[in-house]
Amino acid sequence: MSSKPIPFEIHPSSGVPIYRQLVDQVYALLAGGQLAEGELLPSVRRVAQAAAVNPMTVSKAYSLLESQGVVQRVRGQGMRVTKPQAAGNLEEREDQFRRFLEPAFHRAQQLGLDEAETRQVVESLLQELRKTQNP
Amino acid sequence: MIKINQLEKHFDSKQVLQGVDLEVPSGTVLGLLGQNGCGKTTLIKCLLGLLRPTGGTASILGDDAWNLSADTKSRLGYVPQEVVSYPWMRVRQVIAYTAAFYPSWNGPFVDELCRRWQLPLEDRVGPLSVGQLQTLGIVLAMGHEPDLLVLDEPVASLDPSARRQFLRTLLEIVDQPNRTVLFSTHITSDLERVANRVAIMREGKIAFHGELDSLKERVKRLHIASRQELPRSFAVLGALRCEVEGTAATVSVDDFDESLVDEMRTTWDAEVTVHDLNLEEIFVEMHNQ
Numbered sequence A: 001m002s003s004k005p006i007p008f009e010i011h012p013s014s015g016v017p018i019y020r021q022l023v024d025q026v027y028a029l030l031a032g033g034q035l036a037e038g039e040l041l042p043s044v045r046r047v048a049q050a051a052a053v054n055p056m057t058v059s060k061a062y063s064l065l066e067s068q069g070v071v072q073r074v075r076g077q078g079m080r081v082t083k084p085q086a087a088g089n090l091e092e093r094e095d096q097f098r099r100f101l102e103p104a105f106h107r108a109q110q111l112g113l114d115e116a117e118t119r120q121v122v123e124s125l126l127q128e129l130r131k132t133q134n135p
Numbered sequence B: 001m002i003k004i005n006q007l008e009k010h011f012d013s014k015q016v017l018q019g020v021d022l023e024v025p026s027g028t029v030l031g032l033l034g035q036n037g038c039g040k041t042t043l044i045k046c047l048l049g050l051l052r053p054t055g056g057t058a059s060i061l062g063d064d065a066w067n068l069s070a071d072t073k074s075r076l077g078y079v080p081q082e083v084v085s086y087p088w089m090r091v092r093q094v095i096a097y098t099a100a101f102y103p104s105w106n107g108p109f110v111d112e113l114c115r116r117w118q119l120p121l122e123d124r125v126g127p128l129s130v131g132q133l134q135t136l137g138i139v140l141a142m143g144h145e146p147d148l149l150v151l152d153e154p155v156a157s158l159d160p161s162a163r164r165q166f167l168r169t170l171l172e173i174v175d176q177p178n179r180t181v182l183f184s185t186h187i188t189s190d191l192e193r194v195a196n197r198v199a200i201m202r203e204g205k206i207a208f209h210g211e212l213d214s215l216k217e218r219v220k221r222l223h224i225a226s227r228q229e230l231p232r233s234f235a236v237l238g239a240l241r242c243e244v245e246g247t248a249a250t251v252s253v254d255d256f257d258e259s260l261v262d263e264m265r266t267t268w269d270a271e272v273t274v275h276d277l278n279l280e281e282i283f284v285e286m287h288n289q
Helices: A018-032 A044-051 A055-067 A090-110 A115-133 B040-047 B070-074 B091-099 B107-116 B130-142 B160-174 B188-194 B212-218 B258-268 B279-287
Strands: A071-074 A078-081 B002-011 B014-024 B029-034 B055-060 B076-079 B148-152 B180-184 B197-202 B205-211 B220-226 B239-245 B248-253 B270-276
Touching (some): A044 B160, A055 A078, A090 B270, B002 B040, B014 B040, B014 B205, B029 B040, B040 B180, B091 B107, B091 B130, B107 B130, B130 B148, B130 B160, B197 B279, B205 B212, B212 B279
Parallel strands (some): B076 B148
Antiparallel strands (some): B002 B014, B002 B055, B239 B248
């Protein structure tokens, strides 16, 4: 595990704080299946050294992921990815998802897609997801 | 670690520091930003007891800056903008000479740094390049593993790969508990990597001091595209900058939250897009008011 390359791509000069970039990338890796339940995140020190960023920033990202129930601190080992869907109550998770989607719907509006057309895109995305989960 | 209270410094009639307040807890990596001539170097020199303030107080580890005890001094490391050195000595000799002042000098660590940064130990200091001299200054300031490291534009003369190496070393140092670093720079991308707090100086005062992350989360640029002509009176409370042209407006705010966007959408019948700003852009926004 420790010899595996760091899976994060960090851009310190982005307007998005580094800790947010890390959190978002962990979610993306989980969604893409590159990071699975039971796996360990690379250590804070390794990420900080590899990306030349402050270790406190990496810790902050990991603590946030821990508080969101995505990883669990395992003594002497590091941060382990927990079982999905474990975190927070349904309302909170829906709210989080809504905030994530909102800009996408505004974009659809700007692109001139009407309600039916927007719905069609969403439907087709859901269909694809169903296919990958029950092949 | 550092406490600065209403610090003032003037040179003859020129008021350089006009009441600086700054508190830096230990374990912080603070980046000090500001335009040329805004007082960064003067602040650092007052803090280290190299200049006598004309008003207010500055202290390090509870010691008044103008009367630092030998013990406090032994816990400080300082890399000045222009490294003062001994041109007739060889690099190896300057290191040995400096080491003799500090009981806690870490010889193996210094050897490692010299190797890493390819300092020519047998060369005389005089003909070293500006970059090499700066590297030597950094090694000399880090050799006794100070609790507080103060760097005044330490990397201005280093090439990108040497700068990256320097940043990595700095990060190794701050990875140990309770090490505090204060460094001034114009290179915002370096600061974004290593600093967890930022202080922005403007006209002899601290214009902003806080976490780098929260600065990035709070300062945003909004593009507003209304379906109607925006009135001349268009304004956003507390905006850093506001430009209106027909149905479009660009506004920079320093206290962003999502409700602001909703409010604007309904008030101005407009599409609002939010842009994240990096530190350089934030710095420019703050100075273009």
